[in-house]
Amino acid sequence: MANQIENLWREVRELSLGTEIDHLASPPSPVQFLRDYVSQSKPCVISNAIAHWPALKLWSDPAYLTGALSNDLVSLHLTPNGCADAVSQGSTGDLCFASAHVEKVPFPEALQAVRSSSKGKSVAYLQQQNDCFRTEYSTVASDCDGDISWATEALGCSPEAVNLWIGTDLSVTSFHKDHYENLYAVVSGEKHFLLLPPTDVHRLYVRRYPAANYSYYRDSEAFKLELEQPVRHVPWCSVDPYPSPEREASERLIYPLFFEGPMPFHCTVKAGEILYLPSMWFHHVSQTPGDGGYTIAVNYWYDMQFDIKYAYFNFLQSVSYESSSLNPILSWREDEDSESGDADMSP
Template identity: 90%
Template sequence: MAKKGIENLWREVRELSLGTETDRLDSPPSPLHFLRDYVSQSKPCVISNAIPHWPALNLWSDPAYLAGTLSNDLVSLHLTPNGSADAVTPISSDDGGDLCFASAHVEKLPFPEALRAVRSSSSKGEEKKVGYLQQQNDCFRTEYSTVAKDCDGDIPWATEALGCSPEAVNLWIGTGLSVTSFHKDHYENLYAVVSGEKHFLLLPPTDVHRLYVQRYPAANYNYNRDTEEFKLEIEQPVRHVPWCSVDPYPSPEREASERLKYPLFFNGPKPFHCTVKAGEVLYLPSMWFHHVSQTPGDGGYTIAVNYWYDMQFDVKYAYFNFLQSLSYESSSLNPVLSWREDEDTESGDSDV
């Protein structure tokens, strides 16, 4: 496909379907409205007044309530030196620029101890250790089942529209230091914020070439409690993970070089941006790329619960696989490589 054709596609999906801003609804839609106007069109939206009856909205901003209610529960704490787990990271500070796909150090701790580690992250100006509760894999119904009564087990109008119950429900607790890199998930995602705010950058599946997906060796942080140091270790045997290379918010020192390195992202249509506040729900369609940051609420953290519903592997999925299989170059110096997802999986599904 010609370069012009792919670039026209980015523009046309916005003009014909998506517009320039994420839709905001004042109240939950009917199942028919949701299915017709958002799911079938693969179009995100933010729904206000979506969960006013949840006890969690009033209770979870108090760390004492959560620590007391979950006092006997072991949970999975994710630790990184910089708040970026499941992200493309330099293998070392003096390695000449080699990169890897880095996952967090994970350890099981009593919830009160894990929550203290998360909250203390925000007080470390040098970001020496950042904790995030982000286990996924249906963690809300396993590790956090003691507080499950504080939320609904599903999003009723979404369940009716999608014709199934959530395959997984996950809980997320972090501070403003935790940032999730661009990625996509093969789920229809209903993402409910309980405390604080979540900030999303969104790109539709048609924009896949703008994210410079490449294959990186998988690595894991290993944290030593005695020395309080992290060591990044490449998995053995070596396994490669396809992941998005672009950081949409590079440091001032890196901004000029990043713009030259990734012109399709920085010079193309702007990503959709939306802030989801406590009490609101984001519908994030399957295979949409998303980057997530957060602002803590009254408890000193941000809390969200998300519901993953199975996506339909229909013609939309076939179209996307065809599009991402096309090699495309923005210039002779900046190739966008095609890849085959069946050669490896996108492990380490990140935020949402």
């Protein structure tokens, strides 16, 4: 079985995905998008798709956003290290799935917290899943389109959620997947994606970790990470694709399937571009700020089809995998009710 699974990683690249992410110079027709990308579960980056958005010109100016959203309360996510929805070490030394401290604050205060973030003290990230762009940021919603028209026609439905993300290079999103077709539009700065197809699930070393939440105490500027009660477990990936030099050797020993397997796909999505990220693709996200000192993105989540591809994925992840030359990988199976939502806590 080991050889067959390892062959699968390579064959899906040779037969379907290639070695690089496709870049389209203009938006595809709905038929082309459905035929060449959605049906093949194949990512692509599209240029010249949002050039008409007022947001591209307006949102790089902090004064514009602060003025437009001066009376709006938004969800501010705070962590000590910029890693929310990620595997972290708890107070007892055990690993847990850590979520950010979240509080509602006026947008001007929140944006200032983002721009003044400092690793080791407090890293602020403006985001809230569950359609935050059309709720918390409705005042500036007209600066963008309500959907991606050619994707809406191709997929046969409107977005279930539209989310806004504002952060700095200190915020990083760990490897995870989402059960949505994701159209990810960058408005300011750049987003850097590492991508792995669903066929590579065993390489991500997904395990179940007890859920925990950060609490932030403003008077002492201290964080405390506490386990949820009652205990809830979340399936998550703990692979760090960019370990520090002093940790790299040990990380390669702990996660050999990731570091010794085929290279992840890499793409940079610049301001004005859209990434189509197919459902169930694993992705790790970092970012580079733009002129305003932050990165901004708007993503559109469309419902995925729970079709034969989903059945294939569930079968694959249920298979115990042991390489003849590497450490055994225990099989795992998701409990959909316990999974954290994008969690694309994607920046």
